[in-house]
Amino acid sequence: MNDEKKTNITVLLQAGRLPLDIMAEARTLAEKHDLGIYLTTMQNLRLTGVPEKVLEEVKSSLAALGADFKGPGKFPIPRVCVGMGHCNLGIIDTEAFSTTIVEKFGERKHTKAKFKIAVAGCTMCCPGVKTSDIGIMATRNGYEVFVGGKGGPYPKIGRRIAKKVTESEVMDIMAVLVEFHDRKTEKKQRFHKLLDDPEFPFKEI
C-alpha cells in the first residue's frame, strides 16, 4: 500500500479568471505528478493529491508565474458572476469591481475564517449575493448591499442594509463591516451570528 502523504494547493484566482500561463503550468505539474485539478466553489484552482515531497516544487513553479495561494488570514477574493460584456443582463463590470475590493482590502492580514463576499452584475444574483457574508448586487438604481447570508445545510438570506448606493459608498460600508467582523470575531464566524449584536452598525432597509 502506498502511504505517501498527500495534500492540496489552492491557487487564488481574481474574479474567477485563470491566467493562461498558470493554467499551462498546472497542467504540466498535474501530468508530471499525477495531480487532480478542481475548480472550487469560490472560483479558485485547486491541485489535489499533491505528494508532500513535491509540495514546495509545485508551489514555487506556480509562484514564479505570480500565483498566490490560499492560506490563513488572507482577505477573501470575492466570488463574482461574469458580468457586463459577457452576460446580456450585466449592468456592471464585476471583474473591475472585484479588483477594486481586492485593492482596497486585499492587504489586510489576520482575516478570520468563514468570511465570504459575492458581487452580482444584476438582480439575478447568480454568484449568491444573498447567501454570502457580504453580498453586493448591481441594480439600475445603484447598488444594494446584503449582510449575513450563508449557504450550507441551514442557509440564511442576508439582510439588506443599503440600496441605491454608489460604488464608493459600497466600499465605505464594506470598510465598516470588515472592521466590525474583525473586532467581534475570535477565530471564525459567519456574519449571520453578528446581525443581532447590539453594536451592529446598520439597520435593515
Ligand code: SF4
Ligand atoms: S447576476 Fe446577472 S449579470 Fe451576473 S451572470 Fe447572472 S444574470 Fe448575468
